[in-house]
Amino acid sequence: MAEPVDALVRFKEVQKSYDGETLVVKNLNLDVARGEFLTMLGPSGSGKTTCLMMLAGFETATHGEIYLDGQAINNVPPHRRNIGMVFQNYALFPHMTVRENLAYPLEVRKLGKAEIEQKIARALAMVQLEAFGDRRPGQLSGGQAQRVAVARALVFEPQLVLMDEPLGALDKQLREQMQYEIKHIHENLGVTVVYVTHDQSEALTMSNRIAVFNDGVIQQLAPPDALYEEPENAFVAQFIGENNRLLGKVQAMNGQTCRVTLDDGGDVEALAVNVDQVGARSTLSLRPERVTINPAADSVPNVFDARVEELIYLGDHMRTRFNVCGHDDFIVKVPNAAGHVVLEPGEVVKIGWKAEDCRALDA
Amino acid sequence: MAQATLDMGVITTVDGTPLKTKLRQAERRNRLRSFGLVFPLLAFIMISFVFPIGDMIFRSVDNPVVAQHLPRTLAALENWDGQEIPDEEVFSVLAQEMRVAAEAREIGKVATRLNYDLPGSRSTITKTARKIRKIEEGPYKEVFIEADKDWGETETWSKLKQVGERYTISYYLAAVDLQRDATGNIISQPENRQIYVPLFLRTLWVSLLITVICLLLAYPIAYLMATLPVRYSNLLIILVLLPFWTSLLVRTTSWIVLLQTEGVLNDILVWIGVISDEGRIQMIYNMTGTIVAMVHILLPFMVLPLFSVMKTISPSYMRAAKSLGATPSRAFWTVYFPNTVPGIGAGSLLVFILAIGYYITPALVGGRTGQLISNFIAFHMQSSLNWGLAAALGGLLLAGVLALYWLYNRVVGIDSMKFG
Structure with missing residues (x-):
């Protein structure tokens, strides 16, 4: 394996088991580049938090090595790893003021009083909480506490910051605002961030790269756009964004594309991504916004009759549920643009899509 | 405003009752119910806690025995200066009251009470009381001193005067190893009695x-x-x-x-x-x-x-x-x-x-x-x-x-x- 020169964190053949019977993390190999914002995304129980805890030093790897800046850190206790961490429930010390919380890592490092003051002032300015230094965590709102937690993880200038679902306790609007703030802090400081979340929109907004975890394995490691546009397997396609799934069997392979016969009838021309041979079962993945209603003749290879089952008005688009080839949960997003088609429930229309928008993945 | 109107600074409900009155009426049932639920506990605490503790604190200063049985003696001692033993008049009043108390079989209580503040004085009282019951009339002074020579000491009389106070701090003084001397000054107990x-x-x-x-x-x-x-x-x-x-x-x-x-x-x-x-x-x-x-x-x-x-x-x-x-x-x-x-x-x-x-x-x-x-x-x-x-x-x-x-x-x- 080629050694990337700027890998700050490296997991090498890491395995983790709690009970000696099942593996929570199965053979993890992952490099995190210096200055990167990498998100571990996955459902609960997928092993992402365990990976983060192993990196922070609160869990020991059952097998394999974790390197930080080229040094194996398996036997380095957490307090000597110099890794900043933001916890799910902030973990601000309730008996200390905001200022004392921020001073804690600096005092541990025996910095001078003036230097501590200066760094605290800078950290508070960074999260725009200059006026809140003397408050206790209990007197802060959720968003303010979150900012303090971020500032505390950064104030001692670690090269790596870990974040364990830090925005989980905030309401939606605040969460989105904090996503941008954390993203901007990352960009301004150039610090490396490993971020754990189960919220895909959070991952897509903030990350340079996303590692999608399921069942202790990284399903796909890719930048956000590639993850959404080019999912490599059915789990990723299903987990990231909305997705229509059509099940079928591969009928013919023609280079880049293949022909899949659906279980409920109908042949679909699709991009062969994760199918290897004729006769294999496959899941076709199709994004709802890539379906055209009443396509011009011969513009797309896949055209089917579809009956409108349900219309949901969502402002900027109309979420439309069709019955296509026996699937009555086929979703199409019809944009609320000028001159869009007007549909009625029960109406039968033609819908179609391109072969390259429909990805044939593993079953 | 549909539900409340602002009239002359008083907020009222739609039918014109002041909002505060209405609120009190509406909450009264709830308040009564909560009080009913709390009442048994309140009564229990009053009976088993507040009352006994109050009684205990009262008892620690309450001092009725001597004041009740020797009221006239205490009155006679009111203006006594404490320099020398009182005259015959006081002795005879005390003799009469002791006789009454002895007949009512109450003199033991007086003796016990005096004994708390003046150890050894129990027998002084009981002995003298026995003597007095035998003679009909005075002069008593010599009889008393003959019965117990302590009656010739001013300390006995000043102690008697002190224990005659209706309310006393002498229990508290005793509880912190202090006492009052003959002239009422607070001094410490003798070394061997400081416990x-x-x-x-x-x-x-x-x-x-x-x-x-x-x-x-x-x-x-x-x-x-x-x-x-x-x-x-x-x-x-x-x-x-x-x-x-x-x-x-x-x-x-x-x-x-x-x-x-x-x-x-x-x-x-x-x-x-x-x-x-x-x-x-x-x-x-x-x-x-x-x-x-x-x-x-x-x-x-x-x-x-x-x-x-x-x-x-x-x-x-x-x-x-x-x-x-x-x-x-x-x-x-x-x-x-x-x-x-x-x-x-x-x-x-x-x-x-x-x-x-x-x-x-x-x-x-x-x-x-x-x-x-x-x-x-x-x-x-x-x-x-x-x-x-x-x-x-x-x-x-x-x-x-x-x-x-x-x-x-x-x-x-x-x-x-x-x-x-």
Whole structure:
């Protein structure tokens, strides 16, 4: 394996088991580049938090090595790893003021009083909480506490910051605002961030790269756009964004594309991504916004009759549920643009899509 | 405004009743119901708590016996200067009243009361009373002094005057080893009669020691209970509570079995050769026995408040401290420990207050040197029947506990205390 020169964190053949019977993390190999914002995304129980805890030093790897800046850190206790961490429930010390919380890592490092003051002032300015230094965590709102937690993880200038679902306790609007703030802090400081979340929109907004975890394995490691546009397997396609799934069997392979016969009838021309041979079962993945209603003749290879089952008005688009080839949960997003088609429930229309928008993945 | 109108500054409902009146009416049912629910408890507290304590405090200053039986003597002594013994007139009044009291078989009470403040004066009164019943009339002065020469001392008369006060502080003075001399100045008791102040100090010191030992033992147990996985922590909780469900007497007597000179522990020590058969250690019927047994009995009162506080401390605090670079011990002392202070305060206060008034364990295993103030209160209640002194000792104990409570509230704040 080629050694990337700027890998700050490296997991090498890491395995983790709690009970000696099942593996929570199965053979993890992952490099995190210096200055990167990498998100571990996955459902609960997928092993992402365990990976983060192993990196922070609160869990020991059952097998394999974790390197930080080229040094194996398996036997380095957490307090000597110099890794900043933001916890799910902030973990601000309730008996200390905001200022004392921020001073804690600096005092541990025996910095001078003036230097501590200066760094605290800078950290508070960074999260725009200059006026809140003397408050206790209990007197802060959720968003303010979150900012303090971020500032505390950064104030001692670690090269790596870990974040364990830090925005989980905030309401939606605040969460989105904090996503941008954390993203901007990352960009301004150039610090490396490993971020754990189960919220895909959070991952897509903030990350340079996303590692999608399921069942202790990284399903796909890719930048956000590639993850959404080019999912490599059915789990990723299903987990990231909305997705229509059509099940079928591969009928013919023609280079880049293949022909899949659906279980409920109908042949679909699709991009062969994760199918290897004729006769294999496959899941076709199709994004709802890539379906055209009443396509011009011969513009797309896949055209089917579809009956409108349900219309949901969502402002900027109309979420439309069709019955296509026996699937009555086929979703199409019809944009609320000028001159869009007007549909009625029960109406039968033609819908179609391109072969390259429909990805044939593993079953 | 549809529901409330603003009229002349008074907010009213739609039909014109002032909003406050309406609100009171609407809430009245709820208030009555809550009061009805609380009433049995309120009555119970009044009958079993407020009234007895009030009665105790009253008894510690109440002094009716002498004032009731010798009112005219006391009136005659009103203007007595205390320089020399009173004249015949006072003697004859006293003689008449003593005769009446003796016939009513009440003179013993007077004698006992005077004896509290003037030891040895019991016989002075009873002897004289017997004499007086035999003679019909005076002069009495010589009869009195002949019956007991103490009647020729001014101290007897000034003491009689003092115990004749309807309300007295002499019980409180006695409770802190003080007394009044013939002229009413407050002086200390003779050296050999000073027992209560050393006893109070000993009680405070022992309670403090027990509290500290309990804290040292309970802290790790509570920590384990709060941090271990549930199946282990449940077992620990049961182990802590199990002694709680056993009778106090059984627990105390089992310590006797363990610790006595021919007991299990001494036998083991002799058997493994640490001590010789002659050198068996006296571990019970002294202060050691009192401390060991009381620590054991009071330990759950320390464990439970600590546990309930530790349960609320998120493990992520310690992790956060470590991730910020603190060594595990530093993380403990700067982050974990400060957050357990409310539990330490609650547990210590609870154990200390219980220890300071503990009676049964010192009575059973304390022997002669392991007695605490409560045992002396019981002695005065049950044996010497000096209820006034018992009440004064109890009142001082109560005042001490209240003072501690006040101090705790000032320093830590009672609101932050958690009992679980």
